[in-house]
Amino acid sequence: MSLWWKVLKEVCEFESWGRRFEDRFKWKIENGKSISFWEDNWEGRGNLKSVFRRLCSLSCLPESKVAECGYWVDGVWKWNLLWRRNLFEWEKDLERQHFEMLQGLRLVLDMNDGWVWKNGEFSMYTINSAYVLLRGEPEGGINIGFVMLWKTKALPSAQVTAWRVFENKLATKGNLVRRGVELRNV
Incomplete structure (x- = not known):
């Protein structure tokens, strides 16, 4: 995450805009080199650390980027999560659910990850769209x-x-x- 985004996130938390502002951004995953696998909400259902707390605690790479959790084979992304120990049967069910969630996601080798602003026209961030959001005005309305x-x-x-x-x-x-x-x- 760039310095600008870190500062913006800190300001949002300090000003109590928090989730209202932060929830307007989503990750656009491409090569996975900028996105934290467990910490960032890149999958769309919350961060994976919250959804699969047990698996995160067992991960060999709990602070890894998405790109570090798999490899490319003939231009196709293959997930390869490593665990600190063998999983119990009930943990294997969690792992299956986790992999089912990840199956629909496709990485793109030659493109960088980025943020998408969900509040603006054409998913573009504008000062006006942020201003409307922070003022609490209705969506799309001045x-x-x-x-x-x-x-x-x-x-x-x-x-x-x-x-x-x-x-x-x-x-x-x-x-x-x-x-x-x-x-x-x-």
Whole structure:
């Protein structure tokens, strides 16, 4: 994961946007060299460490990338998970379920893994799509009141003041107190 994505993830957790923001991205798996096999949610049902906790604890490579969990044979990907010990019968059932889940996934040798933004048009991340998400606006919708406000023929200063009223950003006594500004009786 690149430094930019690590910082973005930390900001999301710090600001309590957490899952709401992070769930809008999904891994697009290609060669598997960038994606953590057990930790990242690349399969689509949560990270494999949560889904197959027991198998992860038995893995020889619990911190491996997807590309380290198999090999290529004549251009076809073959899964090859290694365990620290022989599996018990009930663990073999888990292993079968795990392999069934992995069978539909195809890696691509010559392409790099990447992120796909699930919130934007054509799966493209835009500042506007992130802004809409973080503001909690409905999917695909911008508040029509704001659109109309900016189209009015009012002076820009009046438009900005109206926008601040809509956003509850005016320096009213209540807003100043909420922000921790000390007010003295005048």
